[in-house]
Amino acid sequence: MTDSSSALVQERAAVADACRRLGAAGLLIGTAGNVSVRVGDRVAVTATGAVLAQLTAGQVTVVDLDGETVAGTLQPTSELDLHLGVYRRYGAGAVVHTHAPMATALSCVLGELPCIHYQLLALGGTVRVAPYATFGTPDLAESVLAALDGRSAALMANHGSVTVGPTLDKAVENALLLEWACGVYQHAAALGKPRVLDERQQLAVIEAAIARNYGTTQPLQEGKA
Numbered sequence: 657m658t659d660s661s662s663a664l665v666q667e668r669a670a671v672a673d674a675c676r677r678l679g680a681a682g683l684l685i686g687t688a689g690n691v692s693v694r695v696g697d698r699v700a701v702t703a704t705g706a707v708l709a710q711l712t713a714g715q716v717t718v719v720d721l722d723g724e725t726v727a728g729t730l731q732p733t734s735e736l737d738l739h740l741g742v743y744r745r746y747g748a749g750a751v752v753h754t755h756a757p758m759a760t761a762l763s764c765v766l767g768e769l770p771c772i773h774y775q776l777l778a779l780g781g782t783v784r785v786a787p788y789a790t791f792g793t794p795d796l797a798e799s800v801l802a803a804l805d806g807r808s809a810a811l812m813a814n815h816g817s818v819t820v821g822p823t824l825d826k827a828v829e830n831a832l833l834l835e836w837a838c839g840v841y842q843h844a845a846a847l848g849k850p851r852v853l854d855e856r857q858q859l860a861v862i863e864a865a866i867a868r869n870y871g872t873t874q875p876l877q878e879g880k881a
C-alpha cells in the first residue's frame with residue numbers, strides 16, 4: 657500500500673521538522689537518536705543512518721505496527737522495536753529518543769532523576785533510568801518500556817533518553833523539558849546534595865495545577881486587567 661492516506665505525507669514532514677527543532681536545541685549528535693509519530697496503525701519513523709538535525713521528509717519511513725514498511729525508501733531506525741513497543745503497550749502518539757548531553761551524562765551515574773522541580777511532574781515525577789542493554793536489541797526495548805510505566809520520560813543507562821507524548825509536539829517538548837531538568841540537576845548537584853520534593857509537596861502541585869488549569873493561557877475575567 658502506498659496510497660497517500662497510508663503514506664503519511666504530512667506526518668513525515670512533521671517528523672523532519674521535529675528533528676530540526678531538537679537539533680536547534682542542541683539535543684542531537686550526528687546520526688544518533690530517532691523520532692516517530694503514529695497515526696492509527698501507521699508509524700512515520702526516522703531512517704537509520706540519517707543526520708537527524710538535517711532530516712528531510714524523504715528520510716522518514718512509514719511502517720505498520722508490526723514493523724513492515726508501508727512507504728518510503730530507507731530502512732527505519734535500529735530502535736524500531738522500542739518505538740513500536742511504546743505504541744503497542746502505551747498507545748502513545750509519538751516517541752523521541754536522543755543522546756542529549758545532559759540526559760546522557762546523568763544516565764551514566766544516577767539510578768533515577770529525582771523530582772527536584774515541580775515541572776518534572778509533567779513527565780510523571782521521578783524519571784527512572786532503564787538498565788543498560790545493547791542498542792537496537794529487544795532487551796533494551798523491554799528495559800525502556802518498563803521504565804516508562806506511568807511516565808512520559810525515561811533515561812537509558814549510559815545511552816540517552818526517551819520521551820513520549822500524545823502528539824509529536826508534546827513528545828518533543830517533553831524531550832526539551834527533560835534535558836532542561838537534567839541540566840538543573842547537574843548544576844544543583846555541583847553545589848551540594850539537591851533537595852527533592854516529597855510526596856506531600858508533589859501532591860500539592862498536582863492539586864494546584866488542576867485547580868488553575870496550569871500550562872494553558874486563560875482569558876481575563878470580567879472587570880480584571
Ligand SMILES: [Zn+2]
Nearest residue numbers: 689791815816
Ligand atoms: Zn540511541
